[in-house]
Amino acid sequence: MEQAVKTAKARLSSVANAIRLLTSFSGEENELGITTLANRLRLAKSTVHRLAATLTGAGFLEQNSDTGRYRLGVALFELGALVRRRMDVANEARPKLRELLEKTGETVQLGIVDHFSVLYVYEMESRRAIRMAAAVGGRAPLHCTAVGKVLLADQPRDYVREIMDRGLTAYTPKTITRREALVAMLDEVRLRGYAIDDEESESGLRGIAAPVRSHDGGVIAALGVAAPVQRMNKKLMQTCVPSVIGTAAAVSTRLGHLPSRSRADF
Numbered sequence: 001m002e003q004a005v006k007t008a009k010a011r012l013s014s015v016a017n018a019i020r021l022l023t024s025f026s027g028e029e030n031e032l033g034i035t036t037l038a039n040r041l042r043l044a045k046s047t048v049h050r051l052a053a054t055l056t057g058a059g060f061l062e063q064n065s066d067t068g069r070y071r072l073g074v075a076l077f078e079l080g081a082l083v084r085r086r087m088d089v090a091n092e093a094r095p096k097l098r099e100l101l102e103k104t105g106e107t108v109q110l111g112i113v114d115h116f117s118v119l120y121v122y123e124m125e126s127r128r129a130i131r132m133a134a135a136v137g138g139r140a141p142l143h144c145t146a147v148g149k150v151l152l153a154d155q156p157r158d159y160v161r162e163i164m165d166r167g168l169t170a171y172t173p174k175t176i177t178r179r180e181a182l183v184a185m186l187d188e189v190r191l192r193g194y195a196i197d198d199e200e201s202e203s204g205l206r207g208i209a210a211p212v213r214s215h216d217g218g219v220i221a222a223l224g225v226a227a228p229v230q231r232m233n234k235k236l237m238q239t240c241v242p243s244v245i246g247t248a249a250a251v252s253t254r255l256g257h258l259p260s261r262s263r264a265d266f
Contacts, residue, residue: 015045018051022060022072031069038165089212089221090122093253097124097223098249104240106227110212111140111147112220116163118148121221132205132226133209141201143168143182144175146209147222149181149195153186154211160186174200194245195222198239199229206232209242210248213255223248 006051024032024040026092034042052070059075090110097108099122110122118140125131142148142163151159160183168177176182190197197207209224225244232240249259 083176137244144200146207151221153189213257
């Protein structure tokens, strides 16, 4: 037990040192050698060399073949691009989501796929006393929320299959739990361009969502409206659909999407 604790602490220490090493670089010092890094981190050169080799293998560092010095790698740029894309979508969606909130009076949300769930990156809650609560950074299932269905409908077949293999949890009696039913529902979502959640993720809650597309036509986010069933009856839900689709299309346009284009055109 004691040895396991020591091993865990050693791993945490290595992670901390790797982070310290990566944050040693700056715009003024974009290439650093092992000696400089060892002095700055107050670590043995052999330790720094092992860390640098590991980070280079993962693409987080690159070594200049002429000088032997290290610089930040492409893997960090790719991760940064993912974060930037999330920020861009949220920033572009914010004014349109506010308009949708004012028009419907209900909570609006913007979500993306993260691992195997919906990650909400922006939300605005209804001002009404009884409302759908939401939080930035919150997560929700993909197979039964309106936002999740829209996102899942654009994922590769292997990804959808893995979602099904992980199990389609029943959150309410209305949740889709059969694989065939989920596949058919996703086909319908793709065909009509929006998804609904009719008390499938939570009893007493209904929602509508539509896709936000990038310049190449890919779905990079989904935005939607959610409200208690007492206010959002099925007739009102259908009247809200054009507003949700229109808002998603407006955000997509701000991100460079042209409806006439698709990913096949590029």
